[in-house]
Amino acid sequence: MARLRLILFLSALCASLPALDASAGDADSIYKSCVEQCEKSGCVGSKCFQHCKFSSDGKPIDGPWYMQEPMYLRWKQWDCRSDCRYQCMLAREGEREKLGDKPVKYHGKWPFKRVYGIQEPVAVALSALNLAMQFHGWISFFILLYYKLPLRPNKKTYYEYTGLWHIYAILSMNSWFWSAVFHSRDVELTEKLDYSSAVALIGFSLILSILRAFNVRDEAARVMVAAPLAAFVTTHILYLNFYKLDYGTRFSENLFLLMIEVAFCSSILIIPLCLNTKVCTGMGITQLLVWAVWAGVTSHPSRWKLWVAVVGGGLAMLLEIYDFPPYRGFVDAHALWHATTIPCTFLWWNFVRDDAEFRTASLLKKAK
Numbered sequence: 258m259a260r261l262r263l264i265l266f267l268s269a270l271c272a273s274l275p276a277l278d279a280s281a282g283d284a285d286s287i288y289k290s291c292v293e294q295c296e297k298s299g300c301v302g303s304k305c306f307q308h309c310k311f312s313s314d315g316k317p318i319d320g321p322w323y324m325q326e327p328m329y330l331r332w333k334q335w336d337c338r339s340d341c342r343y344q345c346m347l348a349r350e351g352e353r354e355k356l357g358d359k360p361v362k363y364h365g366k367w368p369f370k371r372v373y374g375i376q377e378p379v380a381v382a383l384s385a386l387n388l389a390m391q392f393h394g395w396i397s398f399f400i401l402l403y404y405k406l407p408l409r410p411n412k413k414t415y416y417e418y419t420g421l422w423h424i425y426a427i428l429s430m431n432s433w434f435w436s437a438v439f440h441s442r443d444v445e446l447t448e449k450l451d452y453s454s455a456v457a458l459i460g461f462s463l464i465l466s467i468l469r470a471f472n473v474r475d476e477a478a479r480v481m482v483a484a485p486l487a488a489f490v491t492t493h494i495l496y497l498n499f500y501k502l503d504y505g506t507r508f509s510e511n512l513f514l515l516m517i518e519v520a521f522c523s524s525i526l527i528i529p530l531c532l533n534t535k536v537c538t539g540m541g542i543t544q545l546l547v548w549a550v551w552a553g554v555t556s557h558p559s560r561w562k563l564w565v566a567v568v569g570g571g572l573a574m575l576l577e578i579y580d581f582p583p584y585r586g587f588v589d590a591h592a593l594w595h596a597t598t599i600p601c602t603f604l605w606w607n608f609v610r611d612d613a614e615f616r617t618a619s620l621l622k623k624a625k
Contacts, residue, residue: 282363283342288349295341304344309337343371360582366443370586377440379587383595384437388430390599394606395426401610406617415617417474421465422609425458432458436595453494459540460490466544469612470551493536545571559611566605573597 282288295301299309342363350360350368360368372378402414409415432454439451464483473479545567552563576594583589 280362280365282346282349282361282368285349285361287352288345288363291345291348292338292341295345296337299337301341301344301348306337306340306344309341367583367589368586369583369589375441376443377587377592379592380440380595381437383592383599384433384440386599387595387602388433388437390602390606391426391429391433394602394609395423395430398422398426398606398610398613402613406614407621414613415620416613417616418465418469419613421468425461425465428454428458428461449498452497456490456494456497456537459537459544460486460493463540463544463547466547466551470547490540541574557612558615559608562604562608562611566601566608569597569601569604573601 291301295306296309299305299307346363346368347370353360362368369377375381402416402419407415432451435447435450435454439447441447464486467473467482467486468479473482548563549567552560552567557563573594576590576597580590583592
């Protein structure tokens with residue numbers, strides 16, 4: 258009964274969160290007036306936009322067909338409104354800086370400066386580096402298994418978790434790819450692809466952590482563990498794509514909802530308790546706890562690497578909790594979080610390779 262009351266209370270509190278999504282910047286009267294004027298005139302101060310003469314679908318309001326908006330602009334979806342918002346944001350932030358005011362968010366995001374049309378260039382570059390690190394880790398893992406360690410007579414590896422780590426690598430690279438695309442241009446499609454990829458990765462990582470920590474090797478037992486979690490993750494991805502995708506509420510609102518996640522998962526209740534990025538937080542912290550507990554009780558020779566990766570991942574979350582405006586319009590807390598995951602990824606795949614060697618040696622010793 259106490260758990261039910263807790264869930265009902267936090268559910269009611271969750272329902273009040275949409276009011277927190279509004280940003281101070283886009284509510285500013287000077288900013289709104291600037292955007293409205295820009296959409297009529299096509300200019301912000303001395304800077305004018307040619308494609309303000311075109312409608313949102315790229316067709317000219319007046320003029321012949323060959324005056325249509327360039328293809329690269331339509332592909333990036335930089336239209337009149339988005340450019341007006343961007344230039345008005347820069348103009349307003351310049352005024353606020355002169356007055357000694359701190360930056361504020363506009364439409365749920367900090368005021369970033371574009372570079373060659375890329376919205377968050379630092380986050381894009383760091384996402385690409387993370388993608389490269391995942392690829393390097395996966396390739397080194399593949400080479401170790403199939404070219405350095407002994408194989409079974411049927412040419413399969415002795416390591417029981419080979420297939421799972423291959424899937425993990427593919428999901429990781431997919432997630433970082435869409436992260437780079439999303440930070441390059443934030444539109445509805447890239448946002449959904451980024452979030453869906455992240456949910457799929459974190460969900461599978463949770464499954465993998467449970468299977469490895471509890472040494473689940475039987476296929477039937479693996480299916481019993483993975484099936485309900487995979488169903489939950491799939492349902493959540495469908496929820497994000499076809500019902501509600503809330504970008505504004507992130508880690509600052511996620512901490513108190515971890516209690517919901519624990520109650521939610523342990524009670525197996527299928528109710529929409531503010532299902533968005535909070536689910537990722539719940540699953541992420543759960544798998545960190547699983548790895549941490551396992552590292553504390555196992556005699557694995559490389560458990561210290563697991564400890565460092567887990568502690569590093571936990572500390573990296575503090576960067577998301579301590580959200581701050583982008584330094585010089587480029588580096589914010591989220592970009593720094595991307596930076597911290599690069600060494601963690603290197604150490605993580607180092608542990609995975611050590612685990613493959615450890616398990617292979619153990620199985621060969623038992624076979625003798």
